[in-house]
Amino acid sequence: AQKVTQAQTEISVVEKEDVTLDCVYETRDTTYYLFWYKQPPSGELVFLIRRNSFDEQNEISGRYSWNFQKSTSSFNFTITASQVVDSAVYFCALRGLGVSQGNLIFGKGTKLSVKP
């Protein structure tokens, strides 16, 4: 079975602090894709990044960076110098191959609150 675990339910930081959101996944597929989405208070789901299982290079986009470690089945997300606008719920998701290809498996989400 496929599963995504985001153990941190809520995190609260003060502006300019760095914060890491953890994501651990389970899958038997050798090829799979991992995603992060952001859900701000307005409610929409915003795509942040996609990573395939064969690419373990870390990725940086501005203040955002992602650390993919296949050995520990983790795909963690770090926000550097957090800002109030980063306050949102962040979801990690997994999509494998197989019959139900449409099936994005989401974690329960981590609610990040950044205080000024």
Add this chain to the structure above:
Amino acid sequence: DSGVTQTPKHLITATGQRVTLRCSPRSGDLSVYWYQQSLDQGLQFLIQYYNGEERAKGNILERFSAQQFPDLHSELNLSSLELGDSALYFCASSVGSGSADTQYFGPGTRLTVL
């Protein structure tokens, strides 16, 4: 703005009623997906259509049905509504139907069943 549109934004109805949620995918996208987000179940995949045909099915109740029309817009029909159907319903779209395709989500329709 993802380019995926959903109407209506909010819907309030009574138990036993039937509602239709509408989704227009991004220009050029052939796949449409429906997800339900509730406090207890989180984000759950319901169903996927690709170019008018059903491609994958998730935890969709028999009281729910969907279809994708020739112009690629999709509708999700929810009938015999129960209090537990109150949730945020998202539509997403992608270019293709494969696992590598990124799904872009619409703003959602918030359904409240009273």
